[in-house]
Amino acid sequence: MAIQEDVGAFLASHADEGYRAFQAKLIPNIDPDSIVGVHTPELRKFAKALARREDAEEFLAVLPHGSFEENQLHSFIIAQERDFDKLVGEIERFLPFVDNWATCDQLSCRGLAADPDAALGRAWHWLESDHEYTVRFAIGVLMELFLEERFRPELFQWVVGVSRPEYYVNMMRAWYFAEALAKQPVAAEEVIASGALDTWTHNKAIQKVVESRRISPEQKDRLRAMRRRA
Template sequence: MGKGTVAIHEDIAAFLASHADEGYRAFQAKLIPNIDAATIVGVRTPELRKFAKGLARREDAGEFLAALPHGAFEENQLHSFVIAQERDFGKLVGEIERFLPFADNWATCDQLSCRGLAANPDAALVKVRQWLESDHEYTVRFAIGVLLQLFLDERFRPEFFEWVVAVSRPEYYVNMVRAWYFAEALAKQPAAAERVIASGALDEWTHNKAIQKAIESRRIPFEQKGRLRALKRRS
């Protein structure tokens, strides 16, 4: 381990120790039950984001990014926030693909910003198709998150619904983001999304969860909520 690597890891460890909050650590452990609570330090996200801005400007930042896997949940969060600041599309994709296999929870996955991928939407969609075919749960979740955040407005194409419908996996956190995606679609692309729901193309759990989340949304008109309630499936 080089001198630079030691320095940046010591600085990160010192930062995490000085900003640890036991109450917040316990709160985070409940929100992310699938990871070892001992890996959670308890540092709030705004503090991590602020610190990550400084890390990204360091000459030895690359040494931290290369030191995978990280030991602490907050180190993964810092990693996400650092690479999100990359403005070169090719480098950003490379960093995302290097990091995604080590994402082991929904929070790290969802806080890995995909906004930089909007710089080249066509190339981003090529990567999304690849990520959707991954064997890794959170890579698939990230891919659907990209479609949700970047491709439900002016960049939307009906075929994207087919991509998400075609994802057939047992993991809760994959199917939850599929439901979230269609709930958002019911607000942003209501006619097309409602046709998908009415078709019964989704598995029952995702179908019903998407309807539930849409009905809870203030952006869905009363009349549409009535139609969606009628479409709920009962075993």
């Protein structure tokens, strides 16, 4: 396949060993040998060019990919899809092969805002998945698209109700509530005060938001007082 050869040549010519070692430390759950070491801005630029190619679908059809960077390219390419139904289809085909937090979080969900009601339905579906990073992605959709003008208080219970052992799922739950405490402080603080979250996620959400500058000193003091002993 011409596109596969072009991708391989691009990755080889842009490999940075120091950056590869840095990435391997940030993403410890994947095989370090699967990381080439190409900087994200270079991948994004290349992905834009790939998305315009007539044979782009040939690259997208090759799953699983062999490297972390190929997964990154895949996520950046499909994020450029403007047709909602096609975007959802590509996301759902790719999600089972996502194996790390970085690819999961860089799979943009912004295009889903074209049909918020349908996006919310897919998010609910993804939350029920057995796959760790599909659940993480679903929480990311709720965080990115439904914490401001589309906010609904009942969505908090969707995230509260996620009961999973995986670190990267619960870190996303904590991140979600840290964002909620900044963007919907009254409603989110009620959830924190209720004790509905497990202790680890509860404390991590408080930790993340009090380290930011987006909430008032008074709110920080209230939240610190809500920390629970492990």
